[in-house]
Amino acid sequence: MSRRTRTIVGAAVAGGALLYLVAAGIGGNLVYFLTPTELIAKGQMAYGVSFRLSGEVVPGSVRWNAEAVDLRFRIRDEQNTIEVVSTGVPPQMFQDGMEVIVEGSLDSTGVFQSTNLMVKHSNEYGPGEGEEHPEKAYEGLLTKGDTT
Amino acid sequence: MTAQIGYLALALALPVALYGALASIVGGRTEHWALVVSGRRAALAFVGLVTLAVVVMEYALLTHDFSVGYVARVGSLDTPPFITLISLWAALEGSILFWLWVLALYTGVCVWLYRGRHREELPYVTATLLLIGVFFLVVLLGPGNPFTLVDPAPLDGPGPNPLLQNHPLMALHPPTQYLGYVGFSVPYAFAIAALVTGKVDAWWVRAVRRWTLAAWVFLTLSIMAGGWWAYEVLGWGGYWAWDPVENAALMPWLVGTAFLHSVMVQERREMLRGWNVALIITTFALTIFGTFLTRSGVLGSVHAFSESPIGPLFLGFLAVVLIVSTALVLWRTAPLKSPGRLNALLSREAAFLVANLLFMVLTFTLFLGTVFPLVAEAATGAKVSVGAPYFNRMTVPVLAGIVFLMGVGPALPWRASGRGGLGSRFGKSVLAGVVATVLALILGGRGFWPLLTFGLTGFAAWTMLSEVGKGVLVRVRKGESPFVALARFIAGNRRRYGGYIVHSGVLLAAVAIAASWNHRSVEEASLRPGESLEVGRYSVRLDGVRGEQEQNRFAVIADVTVARDGKVLDRRAPRLNFYPSQKQPIPTPSVRTTAREDLFLSMTAFEDDGSSVTLKVIVMPLVVWLWVSGGVMTAGILVAVWPTGTRRVKSADRRIITPPTTEPAPDREEALV
DSSP: OOHHHHHHHHHHHHHHHHHHHHHHHHHHHHEEEOOOOHHTTTGGHHHHHHOOEEEEETTTTOEEETTTTTEEEEEESSSOOEEEEEHHHHOOOOOOTTTTEEEEEETTTTTEEEEEEEOOOSSSSOOSSOOOHHHTTTHHHHHHHHOO | OOHHHHHHHHHHHHHHHHHHHHHHHHHHHHHHHHHHHHHHHHHHHHHHHHHHHHHHHHHHHTTTTTBBBHHHHHOOOOOOHHHHHHHGGGHHHHHHHHHHHHHHHHHHHHHHHHSSTTTTTTTHHHHHHHHHHHHHHHHHHTTTTTOOSSSOSSSSOOOOOSHHHGGGGGTTTTHHHHHHHHTTHHHHHHHHHHHTTTOOOTTTHHHHHHHHHHHHHHHHHHHHHHHHHHHHTTSSSSSSSOHHHHHHHHHHHHHHHHHHHHHHHHHHHHHHHHHHHHHHHHHHHHHHHHHHHHHHSSOOOOSSSSSTTHHHHHHHHHHHHHHHHHHHHTTTTHSOOOOOOOOOOHHHHHHHHEEEEEEEEHHHHHHHHHHHHHHOOOOOOOOEHHHEEHHHHHHHHHHHHHHHHHHHHSEEEEEEEOOHHHHHHHHEEEEHHHHHHHHHHHTTTSSSHHHHHHHHHHHHHHHHHHHHHHHHHHHTTOOOHHHHHHHHHHHHHHHHHHHHHHHHHHHHHHHHHHHHHOOOOEEEEEEEEEOEEEEETTTEEEEEEEEOSSOOOOEEEEEEEEEEEEEEEEEOOEEEEEOOOSSOOEEEEEEESSEEEEEEEEEEEEETTSSSSEEEEEETTTTTHHHHHHHHHHHHHHHHHOHHHHHHHHHHHHHHHHOOOOOSSOOOHHHHO
């Protein structure tokens, strides 16, 4: 083999190995975003695999046990609803009817075990219907803390 | 009226830039130097017009002229003036305008500085920079117009994105990011000029050295500031998440770093001509790609301001850049063949080559991991993301290899390995690596990769320190004080030892990242006033919670007392800031920094009546050294780029004024290398 062919063969082998590593690495670390309907459509395939599930928190479904740090609620899309159990304290903005993403997997009883609860941030922001009045909502805190 | 003036300035800048590019090319081709001068003047006029547009925009922002579209979108009467000032880059259109301005400033400085040099090549540099400017002008005059008219003008606006208002680092991260990203346009323009004129020897890499270093250090600072901002604002307790946006900034940084090293091989050995051209083209293309990723709305992130139609424009521009550059490279294949040859595997240039390959492997894995979700969604409609474990597993070994090479390269001479076996050359460095590993183990370091990182850092640090130590010792024996000896030693070859300073910054960063990422303790709990949470050596007690109305926001603040071994250390106040334009509060953690470790306190939730607060407390060792490393790298770059001439005059003066120097003249030859 000439020097040139050796270089080319070497580069091809190294490149191939790298490509294999990358492909295997990406393949093994893909996290799918699903809606409840898409998750249910997966059937048996969904059990034990890690997903990100997004949907709306069903109003009135939130059960929060602060002592046991145990949060249960249901999330839904247009067609389906899934029961979620989350470990960890819910973030401040967590409330009924909001869009959330939970990360975790479906257990054998069909309950989604979430290890990470994220509130879906909207990129659009602006005044209008989103306008909140925290100073009114948390008035109690204001008067208590403000001595002036 | 204001809106029209701004728009008019941009509309005039477009033909001026086009004329400047055309005059430069035609003048350069026909050696019609008067035309080239005219092109240069057009470039300066372009700088003036773009500057005018920026001034008009700032005026509109500061006077709250809500008849200007951009101001109506990001301005608000309640926003503090400083935040209003930096709102120029708080949303899409303004940030593109700011980008163009940075490009214009670079163009102006470059054209002016080089007006007497590189007479045949410079017209193409001017033309390339102006044509990049033309693209951004087209974006600004079309879909990205910040000067739209709003009629009737609203009385008030929403203010900038709360996430951007919430921390002063937002004044640092975006400008340095642009200075870094756009800064790579200058070396790219020189590479294009080299290709067009066919003069692809080392002249252009010498000409762009300082420009590249400047762009590199700005990008470094920006990545650091971005990570720091995420750490201080996002409240999850980290500074890096392999987010596509972060990767977008890191990729050109990696290729740019490879370029900085491989140009030295071209200067010294006339090797890698084609490779260097390819590297700088890739770097520039990645900056455009990064802008596409962050500005087109394909990614959901704080950087993607909103869905916008500029995505296809950027992709089109990226295609043009790649096609034109590749065509030029193919046209110049013959002169791009390097006369130099690699003649020893144990040589400085071989170490540079291996480091280059590692940088490219890193970039490649990052690139595929970053674009895979986009491609997958476009092809199958499935929404996926590539998890952080992929990036960690793929990059950490390569990064370790790069740290290892920092301990090998400096000890090897150019051309051939010469005298001395591996044992005599690296024995002590290896020993230092082992000592560092053992030391890390004793201090509590655990895990294969962290310990390997500490060991390799010790190895690399010893290689550099022993060389510097020997040189300084020689001078100290001659009677210089150690500090003066060190300063003179570094001044003797600022390029080399400036590089060493940068490398020590990188080593510092490696240690800080390995320690803070792998040896953290995290606790989260709901506390009632009076209750405490124990984390590591610390005890964190919640004293109370209160609300406070501030100028542009409402804050809920947890008062917290930090104690260690029963002694009160500090009182902190992590908070949640509520901005009127957004439902969700912005967490504002309180970070207690010491040289040894950070105590990170974040309020994640509270009961409406103030009866309890959820605190997330993280103890992370050595985080502060990551931010310090940014300063060290910057210092190293300053040492390396500081102009030689003025410096010499100064040190000559000093020699006359300060009597105790007996040395006739320090050896300066190496500084000219």
